[in-house]
Each structure stands twice: as structure tokens, then as C-alpha cells.
Amino acid sequence: MDNIRVIQIKQSIFADNDADAQKLRGQLKQEKTFLLNLMSSPGSGKTTTLLRTIERLKHQLRMGVMEADIDSSVDAEAISAAGVRTIQLHTGGMCHLDADMTRQGLRELGTEDLDLAILENVGNLVCPAEFDTGAVKNAMILSVPEGHDKPLKYPLIFTVCDALIINKIDVLPYFDFDMDKVRQYALARNPRLQIFPICAKSGEGVDAWCQWLKDQVSAWQTDTNP
């Protein structure tokens, strides 16, 4: 806990979260800061994927990370040790973040000197998908042990995401996970989904994901359309 700032974020008072999220994106556009919202189930490897992403991008982009958790700060400590600005958001039991909660976090993180801010959302495939955080892009991780049927059971999160990272491909031999089927099910939910099979532990496949993310940041910073 020593060097991690822990912020208790409060439930939003805004009734219209979509409008609030749009407003937050407008502010981020002016600052030329790209916000990525990273979602997944508990234990799919969000933190390890972030660590690999930070290693590859921290010398090219000015990065900051917000770790949202119901409790504990173990992930924030790991991210902070990787050498990027990190804060821990405690949601006080809340199962998701909305735009105003995200804004509270960004204010504490400080974004004016950042190219890329990443929100690691609460581990949950259901509720985070229902709330626009104000992020420029949404990404999710599905790990091989969770099974290829998840786009059938948790459709909304696959619909709202721009990128799907399929993690833990090193354990494919030990699970009944059909990569073709998961692609088919996920793309049926969302044909524009970019899919990146990776092994965050070894780093396999992470370069392609990081290239996509870098391209998105670059487009956001140069595109003058609001």
C-alpha cells in the first residue's frame, strides 16, 4: 500500500450517464488524452496483460493506470512497480464504474500530461458493459479456461467492445476451447470486433494488441473531429 494512492469513488449523481460519458470524452479530446476501458471476468488476466502492455508502450506513450477494485490494492501495487503512474479506485462494493466515477478517478490520476489512461474495470462481464465510462475505446479479455461459449451467455459486453483479447492461449491443449467457434460467436455479436489471441504470461501475441492500441491513440490525438 505504501506508494499507492487509494481513492474512494462515490456513486454518480447524474441520471443521464450516456450524456455525461459523452461530455467526458469531449474533455479528453481537448486534452489529447486517450482513455481505454479494460473489462473482463475475475481472473482472466487483466493485470498481467496491462503489465505486458506497459512494458511495450511506456517509452512511446505517457501512460497512467486506474485500478478499480471492490477491495484490496494488490493489482495497483503490481502496476505501479512497472513504472507508470497508478492509482487505486475503491468502488465501495459497486460492481461497475460509470462516467462520473471514472471522472473522479481521472481527476485524481491527473491526465493533462498523459497520452493514454487505462481504466481496469471491476472484474465482471455483466454490469460494466451497461455503463459508458467515457472511454474512447472499450476492450475486454476472455481467457481460454472460461470457455468459448461466453459470447452466447454474456452478449452485451461483446457488443460494446472494440477489441477482444483472448488470453491464456498457452493452456489451449488442456481445455475444450474452440478458437474458431469463439471468433464466430463473438463476431456474430459484433462484426467490427478486433480479436487478439495472446499469452500475457509469455508475451506471445501482445505486440499486435499494442500496435492496435497505439494506432487508436494516434488517431484520437490527430483526428480533429470532435
Next chain:
Amino acid sequence: MDNIRVIQIKQSIFADNDADAQKLRGQLKQEKTFLLNLMSSPGSGKTTTLLRTIERLKHQLRMGVMEADIDSSVDAEAISAAGVRTIQLHTGGMCHLDADMTRQGLRELGTEDLDLAILENVGNLVCPAEFDTGAVKNAMILSVPEGHDKPLKYPLIFTVCDALIINKIDVLPYFDFDMDKVRQYALARNPRLQIFPICAKSGEGVDAWCQWLKDQVSAWQTDTNP
């Protein structure tokens, strides 16, 4: 979908869910029906664990299963094929079940001739833990690939459960999962938690879990205290 009844359950109108859950338990007590609420993350193996449980108990107990999902009926079809009465509950996007939603499901399932009704809750470690469904006992599954730190990050669900099933022990060699640590962290949250390491795929360890469940049903049916 052929032989599976799909029930759209509606959000509860009751403000005091705890009182409503207590009332539902009283009704189940009169019918001598035991209700188990089974919770976990998406993909931890709830359905496979249920299939193994049904194989072992269906000739000793009259069983029925309610599969709660946001969408799809793939799990209910698998459970129904195992030869027990099964209904599919669609939550219409809701991330959890409360007591009144559970009551709607039980009414459709029909409980008067059942010893054991099992609710497979929505895959989510956060929200289902916050709502008493009226179940006699709560059980959760944590699978090895999710990691041993989950009791630190999702404390409430470990606190409200009576049994913790640790599934996918066959893949222990491929993950950094510390069985001693998970026991230590989980028991720190809840010292009375019963812990059952299993491999639902092979059936290893399932007997001990089923014996515990059978003992709970028996105690519920014979104990005359309300």
C-alpha cells in the same frame, strides 16, 4: 431449446429483500425442499459441477434445477439431458437474482415434490453475493485459472457462502495457484467455509462435495426448528 421451458423473470417489487428471503425459506421448510444457490464467475464450471452432482444424487434425492442466465439456454439443455427437471430463467439483463425472482422460478419449476432445488445463479462474483435468494445454503465455485487471490478482491461472496468448491484442480500444474494461500485467504473471510477441491471434468473430489450437500438436505428435512 426444444424441451426447455424458458421463464422471463421480472425485477422484484419488494423493498426488503432480506425479509422476503426469510419468508421464502420458511415456505421451503414447510415443503421440506432444500434450495441451494450456486454462484461463481463466468466459466468456472458451474454447469459441469452440477452435471457431476446430478449423476451422484439423482437416484437418492428428487432434484430440480433452475438455470439463470442473461441470455441463451445452452446450460439448461445440458442439465435437462442429465435427467432432472430443469427450467431456464432469463433475467433480462439483470446481473443477479433476489428472493422474489427466485420465488418466480421455483413456482414454475414446481417444488412440492422435490428434496433439492438448485439455482445456478448468473456468472458474477459481485452482485449475486449482495442478494439473499432465500436459499438454505450458498455455495460458490472458484476455478484454478482464476487465481488464489480472489478472496482478497471479492470478499463478500466468500463471506456469504457455506461451501467453496475449488474446481479444475487437474490444471494446477499449468497455473500459479497456491492451494494453501487460497484456503488461508478464504478462511480469513469466513472461518466456517467448507472447502472442496474438485475436478468436475473427471469427477475427482466430487463425492465429498455431494456427501456434504446430502447431509445438508437431510438436516434441513429432519430438523424441526423453523
